[in-house]
Amino acid sequence: MDFSLSEEHLMIRDAARDFAKTELLPGVIERDNKQEFPTEQVKKMGELGFMGLMVDPKYGGSGMDTLSYVIVMEELSKIDASASVIVSVNNSLVCYGLEAYGTEDQKEKYLTKLATGQSIGAFCLSEPEAGSDATSQKTTAIDKGDHYVLNGTKNWITNGGTADYYLVIAQTDREKKHKGINAFIVEKGWEGFEIGPKEDKLGIRGSDTHSLIFNDVKVPKENRIGEDGFGFKFAMKTLAGGRIGIAAQALGIAAGAYDLAREYSKVRKAFGTEICNHQAIAFKLADMHTEIEAARHLVHKAAWDKDQGNNYDMSGAMAKLYASKVAMEVSVEAVQVHGGNGFVKEYHVERLMRDAKITQIYEGTSEIQKIVISRGLLRD
Ligand SMILES: Cc1cc2nc3c(=O)[nH]c(=O)nc-3n(C[C@H](O)[C@H](O)[C@H](O)COP(=O)(O)OP(=O)(O)OC[C@H]3O[C@@H](n4cnc5c(N)ncnc54)[C@H](O)[C@@H]3O)c2cc1C
Numbered sequence: 597m598d599f600s601l602s603e604e605h606l607m608i609r610d611a612a613r614d615f616a617k618t619e620l621l622p623g624v625i626e627r628d629n630k631q632e633f634p635t636e637q638v639k640k641m642g643e644l645g646f647m648g649l650m651v652d653p654k655y656g657g658s659g660m661d662t663l664s665y666v667i668v669m670e671e672l673s674k675i676d677a678s679a680s681v682i683v684s685v686n687n688s689l690v691c692y693g694l695e696a697y698g699t700e701d702q703k704e705k706y707l708t709k710l711a712t713g714q715s716i717g718a719f720c721l722s723e724p725e726a727g728s729d730a731t732s733q734k735t736t737a738i739d740k741g742d743h744y745v746l747n748g749t750k751n752w753i754t755n756g757g758t759a760d761y762y763l764v765i766a767q768t769d770r771e772k773k774h775k776g777i778n779a780f781i782v783e784k785g786w787e788g789f790e791i792g793p794k795e796d797k798l799g800i801r802g803s804d805t806h807s808l809i810f811n812d813v814k815v816p817k818e819n820r821i822g823e824d825g826f827g828f829k830f831a832m833k834t835l836a837g838g839r840i841g842i843a844a845q846a847l848g849i850a851a852g853a854y855d856l857a858r859e860y861s862k863v864r865k866a867f868g869t870e871i872c873n874h875q876a877i878a879f880k881l882a883d884m885h886t887e888i889e890a891a892r893h894l895v896h897k898a899a900w901d902k903d904q905g906n907n908y909d910m911s912g913a914m915a916k917l918y919a920s921k922v923a924m925e926v927s928v929e930a931v932q933v934h935g936g937n938g939f940v941k942e943y944h945v946e947r948l949m950r951d952a953k954i955t956q957i958y959e960g961t962s963e964i965q966k967i968v969i970s971r972g973l974l975r976d
Contacts, residue, residue, distance in 0.1 A: 601667070608664045612671035615644060620676040625941050627678065627802040631794065633758055634679050634802055642713015646672075646683055651691050651711040655703055662837075662899040666844035670895075673848025674855065677951040678802025680848065684841035685754045686710060690717030693763055693779075693834040697822050706761050706781055718759035719838075720750040720808060721831050727751075728964050730765075730831060731774045735810065737766035744768070744780065744820070746813040749792075752958075756806025757791050760784050764810070765827050777827035781819040788813040799950035836909050838959045840898045843915035846923035846955035847891045853923075853930035853948040854884045860934055860943075877933060884926045891919040910972040917965040920955035927952040 601609065619637050627634055641647055649665045651657020658664075665687060672680040694707045709715035726732040735748025746766055753762075762782045769776030782789060792807035821830055858881055861872035871877045898911040927949035931938035938945050956962045 604660075605664060605667055608660065609667045609671060611644065612646070612668040613674075615641070615646075616672050616675040620672065620679050624676045624678075624802070625944070625947070627676075628947050629801075629941070631796065631801045631804075633804050634676070634682070635758075637676075637679055638682055638713065638716065641679070641683060647686050647713035647716075648691050648707075648711025649687055651695055651707065655695065655711050656708045657691070657695075657711040662840065662902040663896060666840060666847075666895050666899045669841055669844035670848040670851060670892075673845045674852030676802065677845055677849055677948070677954075678800045680845050681754055681800055681803045681842075681954075682716070684838065684845060685719055686713075686717050688838045688841040689719035689834050690761070690763055692837055693719070693821065693830060694781075696833070697826070697830055698781075699818070701818065702781060702821070710761065715760035716755050716758055718753050718755040718762045719834070720753050720762050720764045721835075722751050722753070724749060724751050724807075728961060731777075731828065733765060733767040733777055735764070735766040737768050737778055737780060737815065739768055742817055744778070744815045744817065746780065746782070746788075746810040746815055748810050750808040750810075752795065753806055753808055754803055754958075756808060757794060757804045762808070763821070764808075765831050768824070768827075772825060774828040775825045777831075778824065779821040779827040779830040780815045781821065782810075782813065782815060786813055786815075799947070799952070799954050801950075835959055836912055837902060839912040839916040839965070840895065840902060840908065842955055842959045843891075843895045843898065843912065843919040846916070846919035846952065847888065847895050849923040849948050849952045849955065850884070850888050850891060850919070850926040853927040853945050853952075854881070854888055856943070856945050856948075857881065857884065857930040857933040860937070864935075864937075871933070880929050880933060884929055887922045887926060891915070891922045894918050910969055913960070913965040913968040913972075916955070916960070917962055917969065920952070920962060923952035923955050924949075 645658035648657035649660050653659045710717045737744040737746050764780050764782045768778045788811040790809040795805040864871045894915040898915040901908040901911045930945040937943045
């Protein structure tokens with residue numbers, strides 16, 4: 597067993613850390629205030645290879661492993677979780693989904709642009725009445741021979757307004773239940789495809805979240821991903837890997853909040869000494885650091901499982917469940933360490949606290965992760 601990172605992993609960590617400090621930190625408060633998408637920063641992340649980290653270089657990707665991906669996610673999320681969710685959705689839901697299950701033509705046409713960051717992707721599963729219960733798809737894709745006709749509404753879609761390509765899950769044959777669900781590649785601008793208003797959110801406010809409306813949208817048959825009826829399996833398989841990315845995002849939020857709390861505790865004085873000399877504050881730091889280390893081990897283990905070709909359903913779910921809990925607890929404590937300053941935007945920790953909450957909700961709520969874990973435990 598070797599817990600040390602390789603030279604390559606250290607290099608990618610330093611590149612992501614440097615980028616986050618120099619390119620994401622300036623303006624992060626303003627983007628959060630204005631709900632402004634980090635357009636320039638995403639472009640630069642594309643140039644650095646962050647938008648297609650695990651994609652084969654023959655499709656324009658960086659050809660790295662899942663461990664590199666979670667390392668990058670942690671570093672970006674320490675500073676800007678809005679930017680990191682854009683990276684996460686593009687990498688582990690859209691690029692991974694296309695590379696693992698798309699045809700050569702689909703990869704040529706779409707993956708090559710998504711992996712380089714030339715184009716942005718979105719993953720569209722949730723609906724007004726189908727969140728945790730993703731099998732209750734109301735969006736329909738009716739088979740018309742050489743094309744499908746798509747009708748329905750998707751909710752809460754990350755990159756909803758900025759994406760160029762959308763992976764859309766829809767019900768083709770209701771009688772077959774989840775085996776009658778398909779996944780499609782839909783392009784922005786196709787007739788009948790409308791982007792709904794942007795959501796006004798508690799956290800990750802720099803990422804754009806929209807509902808999407810499909811009104812008789814004609815989708816060519818060659819844009820279906822996998823065999824007829826593969827859509828639900830496709831969604832579950834991609835989300836299993838996506839969860840590792842969100843676990844890394846949660847880890848980064850926790851680590852970012854801890855770093856700020858630690859630094860602040862060494863300069864802020866109360867009762868004639870730096871507050872870190874009060875045991876109540878020092879013990880908070882000890883707890884935070886311990887929990888972050890434990891979360892990092894779970895995240896790296898899940899990434900390792902994926903890289904080894906092991907099943908990662910349970911390890912990914914455990915990493916997300918635990919890291920998101922740690923993100924919430926650590927960010928609340930980081931605000932506490934900052935006292936009144938923790939409550940104002942200038943000190944960053946209040947934003948990290950607001951951003952932490954979403955990691956317990958999207959790509960499967962914490963309750964859903966417990967269902968995945970307990971089913972895995974009880975399976976013979
Ligand atoms: C900012 C943001 C970005 C998002 N991005 C995307 C995206 O890009 N693509 C996409 O497809 N979706 C996206 N989502 C949707 C997200 O994945 C769903 O919100 C999430 O899966 C929960 O679904 P829901 O909101 O319908 O909650 P519900 O399913 O209605 O759940 C409500 C509560 O009930 C609990 N619950 C439900 N079923 C059970 C059960 N069987 N046992 C125990 N508890 C249960 C849940 O855990 C939760 O606490 C995003 C959401 C947000 C807020």
